[in-house]
Amino acid sequence: MADRLTLELATPTKLVVTAEVDEVVVPGSLGYFGVLPGHAPLLATLGIGEVTYQSGREQYHVAVSGGFAEVRNDKVIVLADTAETPADIDRARAERARDRAEARLAGRGQDEVDYGRAVAALARAVTRLQVAARAQ
Helix, strand or coil, X not given: CCCCEEEEEECCCCEEEEEEECEEEEEECCXXXXXXXXXXXXXXXXXXXXXXEEECCEEEEEEEEEEEEEEECCEEXXXXXXXXXXXXXXXXXXXXXXXXXXXXXXXXXXXXXXXXXXXXXXXXXXXXXXXXXXXX
């Protein structure tokens, strides 16, 4: 059994992270799950949240939404619909997205509001802001 994991996190357009890590925490669609070396094989769908990984004493965060995670042979592969590191996140844009989603949810009684989409937009915006804040 290896004492480290290989993490590969990618979107359809780019490889976001490739690293040797000690631990990975992934936002599954049914909740967060952690992966350590020697973890049993696993395939899971992703929700909206933060992938957190640790290498030594350093901890890193990436905002993700949608996709899949696969764990096998001390390798974690995360194929996300979207993934943003703190350096990729435009805080002002994320704040505007959060404000728009909150405004849509405040008008929930209106027929044209897609409640599920507004909730997902709010979750994505809040996650992006949390990840950006952790980098400071």
